[in-house]
Amino acid sequence: MVKLEFEHRQAGHCESGVTSNLLNYYNYKISEPMAFGIGAGLFFSYLPFMKMQHAPTTSFRVWPGMIFERATKMLGVKTMVHHFKDPKESMTKLNEVLEQGYPVGLQVGTFHLPFFPPEYRMHYNMHNMVVYGHDNGTYFISDTLMEKLVEISYDDLMRVRYAKGTFAPQGRMYYPVYVPKEIDIKPAIISGIRKTAYNMSGVPFPLVGAKGIRYLSRRMRKWEKNLGPEKASYYLGQVLRMEEEVGTAGAGFRFIYGAFLDEASLVLNQDWLKEMSIEMGENANKWREFSYYGSRNCKKRGKPDQSYDFLADMLLECADREEKIFKKLAKIK
Amino acid sequence: MSEENANIEQAENGLLYKYNREMFYHFDREKGYTREIDYQISENQTIIKQSWDAAEQRLEGVRQRIIAGRLSPIAYYMEKALMEVPILAAYMEMSKWRIRWHLTPKGFKNLKPEILEKYASVFGIPVEEMKHPNF
Numbered sequence: 001m002v003k004l005e006f007e008h009r010q011a012g013h014c015e016s017g018v019t020s021n022l023l024n025y026y027n028y029k030i031s032e033p034m035a036f037g038i039g040a041g042l043f044f045s046y047l048p049f050m051k052m053q054h055a056p057t058t059s060f061r062v063w064p065g066m067i068f069e070r071a072t073k074m075l076g077v078k079t080m081v082h083h084f085k086d087p088k089e090s091m092t093k094l095n096e097v098l099e100q101g102y103p104v105g106l107q108v109g110t111f112h113l114p115f116f117p118p119e120y121r122m123h124y125n126m127h128n129m130v131v132y133g134h135d136n137g138t139y140f141i142s143d144t145l146m147e148k149l150v151e152i153s154y155d156d157l158m159r160v161r162y163a164k165g166t167f168a169p170q171g172r173m174y175y176p177v178y179v180p181k182e183i184d185i186k187p188a189i190i191s192g193i194r195k196t197a198y199n200m201s202g203v204p205f206p207l208v209g210a211k212g213i214r215y216l217s218r219r220m221r222k223w224e225k226n227l228g229p230e231k232a233s234y235y236l237g238q239v240l241r242m243e244e245e246v247g248t249a250g251a252g253f254r255f256i257y258g259a260f261l262d263e264a265s266l267v268l269n270q271d272w273l274k275e276m277s278i279e280m281g282e283n284a285n286k287w288r289e290f291s292y293y294g295s296r297n298c299k300k301r302g303k304p305d306q307s308y309d310f311l312a313d314m315l316l317e318c319a320d321r322e323e324k325i326f327k328k329l330a331k332i333k
Numbered sequence: 334m335s336e337e338n339a340n341i342e343q344a345e346n347g348l349l350y351k352y353n354r355e356m357f358y359h360f361d362r363e364k365g366y367t368r369e370i371d372y373q374i375s376e377n378q379t380i381i382k383q384s385w386d387a388a389e390q391r392l393e394g395v396r397q398r399i400i401a402g403r404l405s406p407i408a409y410y411m412e413k414a415l416m417e418v419p420i421l422a423a424y425m426e427m428s429k430w431r432i433r434w435h436l437t438p439k440g441f442k443n444l445k446p447e448i449l450e451k452y453a454s455v456f457g458i459p460v461e462e463m464k465h466p467n468f
Contacts, residue, residue, distance in 0.1 A: 010356045010370060053384060053415070054391075111415070117352040119381050122415055147354050147370070164423035237383045244377045255358035259366040281360030295376040298383045 002098045003133035008142040008149050012256055013248060014128040015067045016041055017144030018105045021130060023077065025103055026179040030075075037260030038074050038188045039067030040195035042253050044322075045208040046216040052166070053122065055238035058216065060252030062199070064107060064126040064167055068174060070195075074188035078178040083170050087158050090171035095134060097175060103132040103142075107172040109163020115143070115150040120245070125167045131157075189264050190332055196257075197330035201323050210326070213319035217312040224308050232308065237298045240291050251291070254284035270332075276325060283321045290314045349378045388415060396468055405441030406466040410456040424455045 006025055009032075011017025016036035023030050036042075041061050048056040061067075065081075072079045084090035097104055109125040110116050133140040137154040152160075161171045200209040207215055216239070223232035243252040258280035265273035293306045293314070351372055359367050373381070395412045398404045411421050418436075422429045434440035435452075446460075453460045 012356045012358055012368075054387075054417075117350065119350045119352070119378075119385070122384075123420055145353070145355060165420040168423065234383065234387055237380045240377075240380045241384060244373075245381060255360055255366070258360055259358055262366055277366075278362065281362075281366065284360055291380075292376050295379050299379050 001133075001135045002101075003135070003140060004098075004101065004103055006103050006130065006132035006142055009144070010147060011144035013041070013061075013253065014144050015039075015064065015126075016071075016256070018128045018130055019068045019071050021142065021144065022103060022105055022176055023072075023075075023179065026176060028075075028077075028179050028183065031263065033256045033260035034185075034189075034263055035071050036067060036253070036256050037196070037264065038185075038192040039069075039071035040192045040199065041067045042196050042257045043199055043208070044210070044212045044252070046212045046219075047207060048219065050166075053238065055235050058239045058242045060242060060248060064128075065172070065174075068105065068128075070192070071188075072176060074191055075183050075185070076180050077176050079174055079176050081172070081174040083172055085170075087162050087171060090161060090173070091154065091158055094131065094173060097173070098131065098134055102175045102177065103130050104173050104175045105130050106161060107169040107174075108160040109165070109169060110160075111163060112156065112159045114152065114156055115141070115146065117145075123163070123165045125163050125165055125169055186268060189268060193261075193264070193329050193332050197326040197332075201326040201330065210319045210323035213315055213322065217315035217319065220308050220312045220315065233298050236294050236308075236311070240294050240298070243287065244291050251284040251287035254280060254287055258284055272328075273332075276329060279321065279325055283318060283325065286314065286318050286321065290318065348372055348375055349382055388412075399466075402438055405436055405438050406463060407441060407452060408436045409466060409468065410452075410458065410463070411436075414456055421455070425451060 004025070007021070009017070009021055009024070011020065011032045013032070013036060016032050016039060019035040019039065020030050020032045023035070039062075043060060043062045045059045046056065047059070050057045068079075069081075082090070082093060084093065094104060094106075106129055107125070108127050108129060109123065110127045111121055111123045113121065113127070127145075129141050129143040131139050132142055139152050139154070139157050141150045141152055143150060161169055163169060203209050203211075206212070220236070223235055227235065242248075258277050261273050261277035261280055265271065265277060290311060294311055297306060297308075297311070354370050354372055356368055356370050359369065361367070372378075392409070392412045395404060395408050399406060399409055411417075416424075418429050418432050422432045425432060435444060435448075449463055450460055453463050456463075
């Protein structure tokens with residue numbers, strides 16, 4: 001029987017929430033947006049050749065695991081990450097680590113997760129949560145999406161840790177082992193902003209960053225003609241689901257990132273970052289407007305409320321705003 | 334027209350999913366960044382529902398094709414579990430082509446009992462139901 005004193009704080013996004021909560025356990029106070037920003041979590045990519053739930057994949061964040069890895073590395077926190085082939089071995093190791101007194105972050109699939117909201121139970125393998133104790137085959141879980149602390153049985157936990165499909169977790173577990181007493185957060189923030197600025201405006205590849213948004217906008221104009229109204233609205237719905245559904249805190253992480261810039265301006269004492277955060281917030285509101293009009297199209301499948309051209313124009317505006325913001329942010333010193 | 338408006342209004346007031354409240358961030362020029370814990374707003378719930386409706390429609394399509402004798406019951410349970418061939422292949426630890434063969438009535442007829450049992454355990458249903466699906 002182990003039950004650590006773990007403080008459960010709800011968060012907008014699972015991975016940055018887990019990172020922030022895990023560090024909080026070691027008395028290092030870091031907010032969720034800060035963890036997200038230092039981990040350079042913001043991203044955009046539209047991959048028409050990779051289908052998920054029968055529609056192209058749109059992603060508003062970096063690969064799973066990157067935020068935790070980057071944020072802890074930049075802060076000088078030492079961590080352990082394990083993968084296992086054998087499910088039983090992974091559970092034994094989990095028990096061992098818990099008994100040593102470390103809360104453990106896990107990557108899991110959401111389809112078989114019993115406490116998860118039923119409407120989200122799809123084959124989505126990039127969810128993160130923290131185990132903070134176990135007792136006789138029951139595990140105590142802090143999931144940042146949930147309002148309360150939850151429990152899960154041994155068999156169920158093993159099942160979700162070995163979910164299959166894209167980004168299969170393969171029993172991935174991670175935990176900080178050493179948190180330095182004095183952490184200089186400033187270089188970490190600057191490096192995080194630089195990395196995100198590069199990802200969003202500097203990658204020479206058409207499907208990612210601001211270029212990716214423009215590409216999506218170009219494709220969107222053709223959807224109704226090429227796919228028919230029914231499928232076009234389903235494709236649009238898929239973009240919106242990735243933008244607003246499970247743990248993005250709204251507008252595809254743009255709000256969290258804005259909050260991070262707001263906090264960063266105070267820490268770094270640079271006023272222009274405050275202006276950037278306001279611009280980011282307005283950009284996020286634009287994204288939310290896009291999802292508002294888009295969802296009306298999804299509701300009336302046959303005859304769309306707004307034309308796809310209108311929505312595509314909205315995306316173009318978002319792309320322009322983001323490119324402008326990140327080109328400025330790339331010059332941070 | 335008035336009826337349509339009433340429908341929209343009703344959908345806006347009544348939320349479909351009230352299982353759990355999540356955290357959301359908001360931005361306002363005056364107030365700055367704020368956080369609140371609430372249910373998903375009804376617009377977002379619409380798009381979540383859309384995907385479940387689409388899944389239901391696909392399931393119905395598969396059901397019709399099984400009745401017409403063009404697919405095996407495995408296709409039904411695969412669709413019901415929201416799976417696609419690559420995911421099912423990973424759970425079954427088999428090649429995708431073998432799974433595709435099992436999706437045809439011919440391939441299903443000659444299935445070995447132990448493989449059928451494995452399918453049943455992946456879908457979490459009794460073996461009998463695999464052979465005589467009730468839908």
